[in-house]
Amino acid sequence: SREMAKSTQLIDNEVFRAYATYTVIVLLKMMLMSLITAYFRITRKAFVNPEDTASFGKGESAKKYLRTDPDVERVRRGHLNDLENIVPFVGIGLLYALSGPELSTALLHFRIFTGARILHTFAYLIPLPQPGRGLSWAVGYSVTFSMAYKVLKTAWLL
Amino acid sequence: SREMAKSTQLIDNEVFRAYATYTVIVLLKMMLMSLITAYFRITRKAFVNPEDTASFGKGESAKKYLRTDPDVERVRRGHLNDLENIVPFVGIGLLYALSGPELSTALLHFRIFTGARILHTFAYLIPLPQPGRGLSWAVGYSVTFSMAYKVLKTAWLL
Amino acid sequence: SREMAKSTQLIDNEVFRAYATYTVIVLLKMMLMSLITAYFRITRKAFVNPEDTASFGKGESAKKYLRTDPDVERVRRGHLNDLENIVPFVGIGLLYALSGPELSTALLHFRIFTGARILHTFAYLIPLPQPGRGLSWAVGYSVTFSMAYKVLKTAWLL
Numbered sequence: 309s310r311e312m313a314k315s316t317q318l319i320d321n322e323v324f325r326a327y328a329t330y331t332v333i334v335l336l337k338m339m340l341m342s343l344i345t346a347y348f349r350i351t352r353k354a355f356v357n358p359e360d361t362a363s364f365g366k367g368e369s370a371k372k373y374l375r376t377d378p379d380v381e382r383v384r385r386g387h388l389n390d391l392e393n394i395v396p397f398v399g400i401g402l403l404y405a406l407s408g409p410e411l412s413t414a415l416l417h418f419r420i421f422t423g424a425r426i427l428h429t430f431a432y433l434i435p436l437p438q439p440g441r442g443l444s445w446a447v448g449y450s451v452t453f454s455m456a457y458k459v460l461k462t463a464w465l466l
Numbered sequence: 467s468r469e470m471a472k473s474t475q476l477i478d479n480e481v482f483r484a485y486a487t488y489t490v491i492v493l494l495k496m497m498l499m500s501l502i503t504a505y506f507r508i509t510r511k512a513f514v515n516p517e518d519t520a521s522f523g524k525g526e527s528a529k530k531y532l533r534t535d536p537d538v539e540r541v542r543r544g545h546l547n548d549l550e551n552i553v554p555f556v557g558i559g560l561l562y563a564l565s566g567p568e569l570s571t572a573l574l575h576f577r578i579f580t581g582a583r584i585l586h587t588f589a590y591l592i593p594l595p596q597p598g599r600g601l602s603w604a605v606g607y608s609v610t611f612s613m614a615y616k617v618l619k620t621a622w623l624l
Numbered sequence: 625s626r627e628m629a630k631s632t633q634l635i636d637n638e639v640f641r642a643y644a645t646y647t648v649i650v651l652l653k654m655m656l657m658s659l660i661t662a663y664f665r666i667t668r669k670a671f672v673n674p675e676d677t678a679s680f681g682k683g684e685s686a687k688k689y690l691r692t693d694p695d696v697e698r699v700r701r702g703h704l705n706d707l708e709n710i711v712p713f714v715g716i717g718l719l720y721a722l723s724g725p726e727l728s729t730a731l732l733h734f735r736i737f738t739g740a741r742i743l744h745t746f747a748y749l750i751p752l753p754q755p756g757r758g759l760s761w762a763v764g765y766s767v768t769f770s771m772a773y774k775v776l777k778t779a780w781l782l
C-alpha cells in the first residue's frame with residue numbers, strides 16, 4: 309500500500325539504516341546489564357526486595373540476603389552510566405541521521421560510539437585501571453557532542 | 467502547506483500511529499512514578515533535600531524528615547526499572563515501526579509490552595509475590611528483543 | 625541523490641527543526657550533569673570505585689576517598705531527575721512534532737520545557753528554597769503532558 313511504502317522510506321536510506329543498526333546494538337548492550345545484575349544478585353545472594361528472598365525461607369533466614377554486594381552495585385553503576393550516555397546518543401543520533409551527513413562520516417560516528425561504550429562496559433566490570441573507563445566514556449561523549457554540533461548547524465530554529 | 471503535509475505523512479501510517487499511541491501511554495505511565503514518589507515522600511514525611519523540609523520548621527525538628535522510607539525507595543526502584551526498560555522500547559520500537567511490519571504483528575508487540583509494564587508496576591508496588599514481577603519484566607524484555615531482531619534483519623548496515 | 629533528499633525532508637520542516645534544536649539543547653544540558661558530577665568528585669575527593677582513587681596512593685590512604693559527598697549526591701539526583709523528565713520530552717516531543725502542530729504552538733511548548741529544565745537545574749544545584757525546584761519541575765511535566773494529549777488526539781490507534 310501507499311502508506312506502507314512511505315513508512316519504509318526512512319529505512320531505505322543508508323545513513324538511517326546505519327543509525328538503526330548501531331542504535332539497536334547499543335540498546336541491546338544496555339539491556340544486557342539487567343541480565344548481568346540479575347546474575348550477580350542470584351550468585352551473590354544479594355537482593356533488595358523482601359519478596360525476592362521468599363524462596364530462601366522465612367524470617368531471619370531470608371532477611372540476611374537483603375544486602376548490597378559490591379559486584380551488584382558495580383553493574384548497576386555501569387547500567388546507569390549507560391542510560392546517561394546512550395539516551396543522548398539515541399536522541400541526538402536520530403536527528404543527526406536525518407540532517408543529511410555523508411554515510412562514511414555517519415558510520416565513523418556510530419562505530420566509534422558503539423566501540424567506546426562496549427569498551428566502557430568491560431572497563432567497568434573487569435575493572436580496568438583508570439584512565440581506561442574514563443577515556444572510553446570521554447570518547448563516546450565527544451562523538452555525541454560532534455553529532456549535536458552537526459544537528460544544531462543544520463536545524464537551528466530557536 | 468507542503469511542509470506541513472510532509473510532517474504528517476508518518477502519523478498517517480497506521481503502524482506509526484499505533485507506535486505513537488502505545489509509546490505515549492508507557493511514557494505517561496513512567497511519568498506517573500514521579501507523582502507516586504512525591505505522594506509517598508509527603509505522606510511518609512521522608513525527604514532527601516534539606517530545602518524540602520524547611521516548611522516543617524528549622525534545625526533538628528526538620529532534620530528528622532531527612533530519611534529514607536521503604537515505600538519511597540520501592541517506587542524509586544520501579545521508576546528506575548521503567549527507565550531501563552521503556553527507553554529501549556521507545557528507541558527500538560520507533561525503528562521497528564519504520565521497518566514495515568504488519569499492523570497486526572506490530573499491535574501485538576505494542577500491546578503485550580504495554581500490558582507487561584503496567585503489570586510490572588502493580589507487581590512492584592503492591593507488591594505481588596515472585597515470580598509475578600520477574601515474569602512481567604521478562605515479557606516486556608522479550609517483546610523488545612523481538613522488535614530488535616526485526617529491525618536488524620531489515621536495516622542491517624554495519 | 626534521491627535517498628539523501630528524502631532523508632532531509634523531515635529536517636526541512638520548521639516544527640521538526642525546532643524540535644531538533646530544543647531536543648539537542650536539553651540533551652546537552654543533561655550531559656553537562658556528568659561533567660559537574662566529575663568536577664565535584666575530584667574537588668571533594670569523593671569517589672565510589674576503588675580504581676578511581678588509585679592515584680591517591682595505596683591501601684588506607686586511598687580508601688578514605690571512597691565516600692559519599694552531599695554536593696556529589698545532589699548533582700546525581702539532578703541528573704536522574706533529568707533522565708526521568710527529559711526522556712519523556714524527547715520521545716513524546718518527536719511524536720508531537722510529527723502530529724502537525726502550529727509552529728508557534730510547538731515553539732511555545734519547546735521553549736517553556738527547555739526554560740523550565742534549565743531553571744530546575746539551577747534550583748537544584750544552588751539550591752533555591754522550595755517551591756522553586758518543585759514549580760520548575762511541574763512546568764516541564766505539564767508541557768510534556770500537553771504534548772502527549774495532542775499526540776493521542778491525533779494518532780489514537782489502540
